[in-house]
Amino acid sequence: MVVLSEPVVHTDLASFQSCESSSDIFTEVPVVDMSDAINAKKLIVEACRELGFFKVINHGISPGLVAMLESDAVNFFALPQQEKDRSGPPSPFGYGNTRIGPNGDTGWVEYLLLSTRPDLMLHIPYFPGISETFWVVVGEYVSAVAKMLKGVLEMISEELGIGPRGCLSGLVENEKSDSYFRLNHYRPCPNLQALSGRNLIGFGEHTDPQIMSVLRSCNAPGLEICLQNGSWVSVPSDQTSFYFSVGDSLQVMTNGRFKSVKHRVVTNCLKSRMSMIYFGGPPLNKKIVPLCSLMEEGEESLYEEFTWSEYKKSAYNSNLGDDRLKLFEKIK
């Protein structure tokens, strides 16, 4: 279990968004058992169409590797604030505290955002208090999770009968793949809960711009997803599994058959929470267009053509909760 003993920071809590702590626990997250490949394929595609979200078990990723990474992250986040600040502010990579992105979004979260591109991975100017093996552990974790994501994308292609082989999975295996890795730490906030009975928003509602994201969190709740009927539900925590979510790029590549899932994190007032997320993104110059082999005769793309680099640029000009795909929808 993660124990972070840093005292609650005395910030002006009124400047953070809060919400009632009453979301229903969602007991129907689709569970994909990777040891049952035939059913897994079907379940993944069904989940991507209906929810844009599912949980993977029997994934084969070493719990020891996850524990090592978590322990390094715990040590980093437990450093004095001044020390951590020397690894930030993020631009976009590095250490960030309560500010998310470049356009004024805030959340009750501190984080480390890293690129997984070999040429960018170590480009954080100053990184104190982290074990010498941190980059090795991050590298191993990211390769393991990227491999798992590649497997899931191959299963999607097979189930949808789309080709050529690697048309989806190849995008995240290429060393030019513009994937990110993020460690988030949500501090507890007991004084707010006691005063108002409300919870702070740790990470405001948004969709992820990439192809798919793979999330693992410690055993503390907080992640919520938005169902297609617009209601928010709380995802039960499970530190041994991985949660996959469809990103905007996969929504476009499937011409809207899969929906990117809106999600947010509501802080748990008494317990700290840590999450590690791999955002599988394509190479910068990749055109994000519907896969030809998926399109029916006469079907037209719902979106204007754009490259991943163009979409990312536009995303970084947006606020967290904006509907980023809207700008690229074809006017009907």
Ligand SMILES: C=C1C[C@]23C[C@@]1(O)CC[C@H]2[C@@]12CC[C@H](O)[C@@](C)(C(=O)O1)[C@H]2[C@@H]3C(=O)O
């Ligand atoms: C407010 C922002 C943070 C973000 C870039 C953006 O301008 C809009 C998208 C945000 C997001 C959400 C998913 C990932 O956490 C993230 C790394 C990404 O690729 O898009 C973040 C961006 C960020 O924190 O830099």
Ligand SMILES: O=C(O)CCC(=O)C(=O)O
């Ligand atoms: O920390 C989490 O559980 C989710 C955070 C998230 O959605 C993100 O970093 O994009």
Ligand SMILES: [Fe+2]
């Ligand atoms: Fe996200």
